[in-house]
Ligand code: BES
Ligand code: MG
């Protein structure tokens with residue numbers, strides 16, 4: 001793995017094995033690799049006019065450093081940060097700057113190689129050293145960024161693992177592995193316990209396969225564990241993540257071109273698990289509970305049928321008008337389960353709808369909440385962290401379309417309208433949110449898979465982990 005180090009030496013004093021990284025104001029397309037007679041190499045990269053570099057451009061720039069190093073087979077790179085001067089970044093702290101650097105270097109370095117049997121012969125980038133004397137703030141930012149980068153890459157490994165391997169049982173085990181060495185308690189409930197809890201909506205989604213449905217609970221009491229039954233004063237932030245380990249669509253089967261990447265349908269789950277791990281690793285003085293309902297949405301004679309009616313944990317009956325609208329069903333039971341924690345605030349993260357991509361394209365996740373302040377906080381933190389989010393409305397007008405003729409609520413619009421599909425998902429969830437709790441729904445379907453401009457490996461982006469961590473830090 002890529003090592004990030006610091007050195008008090010200047011660039012000139014460093015051994016020749018380090019390629020010197022030099023940023024210029026040339027166009028971002030200008031890259032030059034210079035070898036001097038003394039054997040020292042320099043990599044010159046254009047950033048465009050420095051005055052135009054904002055947080056978004058900066059993150060991409062940092063990622064292209066790694067891409068460039070990889071394509072030139074540079075093994076060790078030295079960077080002098082004091083040479084950089086970006087006026088648009090002055091509004092941010094030094095900790096932010098260094099954290100952003102470390103995070104994005106690690107995210108760009110990541111490749112999913114679990115299933116590659118042959119080692120690549122290419123030389124690997126193994127070290128990036130920051131030279132010069134770093135302030136305490138810079139050092140702590142660098143540390144934070146490394147923690148965030150490492151755990152986010154772990155989450156990407158979990159998400160990228162095929163559905164045949166990453167079953168709900170495997171996801172439970174992966175959650176426990178991720179929390180190793182951390183003050184996080186992880187519990188995995190199986191079908192027997194879920195039946196006792198009456199999680200009928202979650203169980204229905206998983207009933208078409210012999211892969212056992214699971215419910216993963218991770219608790220971190222950084223602000224002190226509540227004693228006895230009352231959580232008064234210790235109310236946790238609850239993060240809920242969709243953990244559908246493979247989504248065929250069920251009997252309303254997905255078309256061929258839409259199914260192959262549905263092992264990523266548990267990315268919400270892996271994201272919230274990484275977020276609590278990072279919070280624990282950073283020692284945040286916050287109470288956090290993570291809930292990941294996990295099932296495989298499979299096809300068999302046991303699978304739930306379109307038209308079936310199931311009773312959710314809340315007692316509300318759900319008419320399954322579409323078996324591919326399964327994410328909202330498993331989240332419904334998790335929302336009900338969260339009640340026992342008296343949550344301070346609930347965020348749910350889910351690859352919930354293709355309609356989120358229709359609404360926003362692939363650059364941002366959609367957020368829905370009735371809490372205006374929470375909406376603004378998340379939107380701003382999205383910009384600061386790099387995990388962009390954008391609000392859609394959750395007006396009461398949308399509720400009517402989900403009023404079932406045969407049950408309490410239907411899982412899609414009773415007139416089968418495709419309009420406003422992303423909001424429809426959020427609206428369904430709103431029926432199951434504990435009363436008087438601030439809640440936001442994050443539909444991360446647009447950010448499930450990376451796109452070329454991300455400058456990340458194909459597959460999981462690891463979003464919105466950075467946003468969740470930033471949220472937990474300030475909550
Ligand atoms: N997992 C999908 C949503 C999805 C689609 C995520 C594309 C990422 C990329 C979800 O379970 C689903 O199938 N949703 C349906 C909902 C519809 C039936 C109301 C969809 O988006 O078509
Ligand atoms: Mg589906």
Ligand code: ZN
Pocket residue numbers: 244247265324326327351352
């Ligand atoms: Zn799904």
